[in-house]
Amino acid sequence: MARITELDVNGSREKIDVDAERTLLSVLRDDLDLTGAKYGCGEARCGACVVLMDGRPVPACVTSAGSAAGAKITTVEGLEQDGQLHxxxxxxxxxxxxxxxxxxxxxxxxxxxxxxxxxxxxxxxxxxxxxxxxxxxxxxxxxxxxxxxxxxxxxxxxxx
Amino acid sequence: MNEETVEGLSLEPERYELHAEEEQHWEAARREFFGSVRGGIVVVLALDQVPATRASGAGRRGGPGVSLPQEIGVWLHIGEDGRVTGYTGKVEVGQGVRTSLTQAIADELPVPLASVRLVMGDTDLSPFDGGTSGSRTSPVVAPQLRKAAAAAREILLDLAARRAKAERASLFLEDGKVVQRGTGREFPLAELAAGQRLLKAVGDDVPTKPATAWQFADAPVPRVNGRAIVTGGHRYTSDVRRPGMLHGKVLRAPSANARRESLDTGAAGAMPGVALVVEDDFIGAAAPDELTAARAVEAIRVEWEAAGGQPSSREIFDYFKANAGEVPGSRGPTSHTAGSAAEGLSAASRVFEGTYTAAYIAHAPLEPRAAVAEWSGENGDGTLTVWTGTQRPFGVRGELAQAFGVSEDRVRVIVPDTGSGYGGKHTGEAAIEAARLAKGAGKPVKLVWTREEEFTWAYFRPAGVIDVRSGVDADGALTAWEFHNYNAGASGMRTLYDIPNQHVEFHPSRSPLRQGSYRALAATANHFARETHMDEVARAVGMDPLAFRKKHLGDARLRAVLDAAAERFGWGEALRRSPGHGFGIAGGHEKGSYVATCVEAAVDPAGGAVRIVRAVTAFECGAIINPDNLRNQVEGAVIMGIGGALFEGIAFQDGKILNARFSRYRVPRFSDVPVLETVLLDRKDLPSVGAGETPIVAIAPAVGNAVFDAIGVRLRSLPLAPNGAEPEPA
CATH class of the missing domain: 1.10.150.120 ([2Fe-2S]-binding domain)
Structure with a gap:
């Protein structure tokens, strides 16, 4: 079973060790405790889980951790810069x-x-x-x- | 202490520590309070002049699921740091009450908004509460918090008067400080509360500021936890994390009422890291991550025997009529009669009949049911803490106590501000399941229902069928009204129209699907039937639908919203009408508030698809507490109502829900939103009532009436224009 050991999230390289088939949403929320992205439907029909992958919006609930490896991921937690909201x-x-x-x-x-x-x-x-x-x-x-x-x-x- | 103040407030007998005349119960209550808050000033609002000896926490004990008398309304604490905390058993589910209640406290004392916080829906900290439903928070809890705050203000003034050795009348509260007129001396709240351990009980008769003196009434107050929401920092139930926590998954039957024939958990039980829990009908797994838990449940081999003879959504309305009457667990039929409907109908010059139906619909809160459960103590024998999004924290505590055979004082339910409810989160299914898994696994467990589970195993707004017969005299005036509602429910069933002969009856029936509360309950179906039928009769007697309603309307508040909506809409004026467009109006009242909606709808000549072009809603709920939040609630209710009006409906067959996904169950999206206008009528002379529900009731009949106006086709079933699965996203 393929494993993913690193994700680039909000400008920081996060060390993880997860099954590549797990959803990006689950890894962000459960392993990295970035709970801003939400589960709403599991079929990319509600948008509650949208994060940016290399600047493009993706539904994290149907995106595998494996396919997110190597991409720059931005979550809602990463928008605030130096205490300044987007x-x-x-x-x-x-x-x-x-x-x-x-x-x-x-x-x-x-x-x-x-x-x-x-x-x-x-x-x-x-x-x-x-x-x-x-x-x-x-x-x-x-x-x-x-x-x-x-x-x-x-x-x-x-x-x- | 200035005794005049106390008399002037008509308070309960003094129970200050200063007076040292405590009864044992208050001693216990004080220990309990100050055990968690340490020092400062506490005001307890006791309801209905309940003797204080019974008031001490009494509402927090009792058997499972038992609703106890609500003897304590709210608690208010002023800490030694000067911060003010209100405690209520109500919960925030998106209706904005955390903000409006914070505002009530800040306004009444007065103190800055930022120095006030609210503890809501925590069964260990909040006074007992029957649940956040029925639009009761604004009319009941906001005044209670104001009373507690008013009493706290008097205590602060007394304390400052002692300290300043000054006349109390020379002191006033401003910006978190007591200020002395003339000298300008200041006593910050923190200074006054420091070193105190005051507990005061007050009755329900403390005078508070009239609505005309509310300082926030005309200025929008932003959401108090808005920043946490836009940064992703707010922790909903599904975001709660506990040390060592596992993720749970429950095995579901393939259809309702299916019987399990065989079970083989061998493969699932052998999976590393998986804790399987099998207890009677409950089968679930807990694992370090969601995917592993889901794989474990998939690996369980089960054979099921489906239950036969279950009605489908196609024959449900006949089923309701065939099964009406004595229904186990129902309170039986309810009815209202005036004059004689039968005589009125036989004397009428014209009689009209219509049958109206409403489908089951789902609340579909964007946050599905979720819970995090944690047992402490030996062998799951200790106490249970559950975080869960529910509108009834104390009710769910009762459900948990009963499910696990423990007393309620060993169960704590904490409700984080929740991802909406709309009446759909009154029960504790996910809480019980998570607690079962946590007990079996010996670790905290989080369980988040999938969207399919939420659509399948939660409960629905009841479906129903309503038969209406009416009679008019030669002048076109209604003389008789007969209204029979099967299964939809009794809320909002009675008419405000002045009709001398009436019979209105709710017939409970058997429901093949679980059904329960919904935003405005059955008032949606009842208003749809009544306001559609009124439109039909108006057209038949050749009257303008608004004029026909007003001809039968003595109720000034309903007239006022109908007039306000009509005026803003331009009803009756020479509105430019495009081909295929029509105008409709409907109004009504429920839970003490009044609504009217005017709609312009367009019907596509090719496919018959209905589009709402414009909707104007006038709403009146007494004195307005927070106009911006009110506008948000009214708009939100109207938009939610568009779903039930046009396309929402649960399809089911053989015990299976056929459209248990957002890709098959269409709810309103951005492109469904018409031009929306909201007219708020502010009645500062009337008490504030809730506003989260009633604005939903008029949109569906107004749309149906507009469709008739457009193309002459009368639609009598909700949803009016279901057009299949929703299109693929662009």
Whole structure:
């Protein structure tokens, strides 16, 4: 049985020793105690587990640890830099874009990836890109507003 | 101590340590409190003037699952560091009460929000509570915390007056300090609480600030733990980690009520690191990681005998009618009668009939059921601690005590702020399973249900069928109303419309699927039937649906929300109508609050798919506590309601759930959200009631009515437009 002994997570090389068939989600959460990414469906249909792999959003629940080896993985815990939240995290707080908050880390990671590709997405593009992320509490309009707001902050203009 | 203050507050007899007139029970209570909080000031809110001798923790004892009188409402502690802590048995499941209750305490004292924290849903620390449901937190607990805070304020003023040797009237509380007018002397809370061990019981009649004086009422208060949520730092149950913890997996039957014929655990038991637990019908495994636990369960060989004769979702409504009546465990039929529906119908100039149905639907909280269980002491003989996301921590403690034959004081249930519930997390299945595995494995065990388990083995919003007959006189006024609800449930069943002859009855029936609470309970199905039927009659007598409702409506609060929604929507004005678009309205009330929703819907001429273009909802729940959170709740309820209105429905056959995945059970996504507008009516003259549930009830009938307006087709079944499995993500 193949084993994985190292993962590059949030800029640090983490020593592990895990079955390569285990999901990236389980290894992040259970071995590295990075519990920001959540389990929601196990079939890549809810987005609660989204992390970035070499900058691309991936559902960690259907990504094997083996296929993540060698990639640069970023989780929601890795967004904060020197005590400074990512603008999208700030925007979620300012807009109040959450209720129970369980979907929030996955939403933020999917949103961060979107903003890297397009620093000024319109509402239709946000809806299209985040369509794979579920919020059962129905905070969708606020999440769209938060992404728009973060886009404004990233363009250097403060609030959108 | 200034005695006038005490009298002015109509408090329970003084029980300050200063007065040294303690009864034994209070002595015990104080030891208990100060054992965990050390020193400071504690205020206990005793309910209903219960004699204090009975109030000491009495609500925390009793047999398994027994609901005890809720004698203690809340506790409030001011620590020697000046921090204020409120204790309540309610839990946070996304409805925002951790914030609104923190705000109530901070506002009443007043102290800065940041100096207040809440201990919620911990059965060792919180006063007994019957559960977080029925929209009861805002109307019940927020005022209790305010009363406790008001009493604490008076204590602080008394203490400061002693220290300053000053008139109490010259002192006031501001920004975490007692301040003396004139001299400007300041007494920080920490200084006043230091070295104290005060315990004071107050009754339920402490005066508090009127809503008009609430300082946060017009300013949005951000979520108190928002930062932990956006950084991934908040620990939900499924994120809790304990030393030596294993991961659990439970073997499930392939269909409901299947009987086990044979069992061979040989291969699974030989897997290294795996602890197998077999106890009667319970079979599970615990292992160092999830994958190994899952492989162990897969390696168990079991043969099952399926149970025959179970109805499917296709014939469920006939089944309900055929099995209505005496149902074990049900309280029997409930009904409301006024005048004579039969006479009213026979005298009517026109009679209308309609049958309305609602499918079983799932809560599908994004965080599935989960628990972490840990036994301490010899051979699992000691105490049990379980972290679990439930709306009923004390109820689950009772379930655990009963399941393991231990007394409740040896079980502690801790509810981390939870990944939503919507009424779906009242029970302790995962908690019991995790505790069984932990006991068998001799180590702490985490169990997180899979999405399929959540869709299959949790409980559903009841399905139901509702028959409505109504009669109008020659002027088009309703004179008779007959409403028979089979299995959907009685909540929100009675009509607020003024109809002289009525018979409204709930007929319990047998349910092949487990069913239970849901957001607004049966009010969703009952409002769908009532508000659809009202629309049908209005159209038949040639009246505008809003005007027809108001013609029968004396209730001013329902009229107010209908008018407010209609006005914002532009109802009755020359709204530009695109081909295939229609407008619908519906309203109602439940749990003390009032809602009306206007919808513009579009029907695709090719496939008949329904899209909601715009939805305007007016909502009134008394005095508004936190307008931003309220808006969030109303929008969220409407969006959740779109799922039940348009496409959610559990399909089942032969005891199997056929769509137990998000890829087969469609819930609202970003693209389903219409233009949403929310109108909040703030009634500062009325007590605040809960808002997490009622805003869901009007959207489904409003959509159905809009579809009729668009294409002349009357839809009488929820979901209105199920269109199969959802499309592949782009």
């Amino acid at each position: 603008p999208l995290q700030e925007a979620f707080l300012e807009v109040g874009a959450m209720q129970c908050g369980y979907c929030t880390p996955g939403m933020i990671m999917a949103g961060v990836a979107l903003l890297r590709d397009n620093p000024d997405p319109d509402e239709a593009e946000i809806v299209r890109t985040l369509e794979g992320n579920l919020c059962r509490c129905g905070a969708y309009p606020r999440i769209v507003a938060a992404v728009r707001r973060a886009a404004g902050m990233l363009r250097g203009g403060g609030a959108a």
